[in-house]
Amino acid sequence: MNKEDKMLYTVKEASATLGVSIHLVYDLINKGLLPALKLGSLKIRKETLDEFTKKYEGMDLSDLDHIKELNIA
Numbered sequence: 001m002n003k004e005d006k007m008l009y010t011v012k013e014a015s016a017t018l019g020v021s022i023h024l025v026y027d028l029i030n031k032g033l034l035p036a037l038k039l040g041s042l043k044i045r046k047e048t049l050d051e052f053t054k055k056y057e058g059m060d061l062s063d064l065d066h067i068k069e070l071n072i073a
Contacts, residue, residue, distance in 0.1 A: 006046060007045065008039070008043040008044065008045060009044045009045075009046065009049065010041060011025050011026060011041070011042050018049065018053070025044075028064070029044075031065075033052070033061075033064065034048065034049075035048050058070050
């Protein structure tokens with residue numbers, strides 16, 4: 001099964017897909033910004049990753065408690 005056929009991603013796979021650390025993915029889940037489900041271990045739907053990137057496009061997520069618009073100067 002190739003990556004495009006997968007329905008669910010582990011936290012490790014989601015972090016690789018997003019290009020961020022595993023710790024950041026756990027932080028996003030714990031803050032309620034990235035919905036997950038527990039099926040043995042935590043899993044994230046492929047559609048959820050797509051929705052997450054669309055929702056937060058153009059945003060600065062450096063501080064998850066204070067998300068703001070990306071300011072590139």
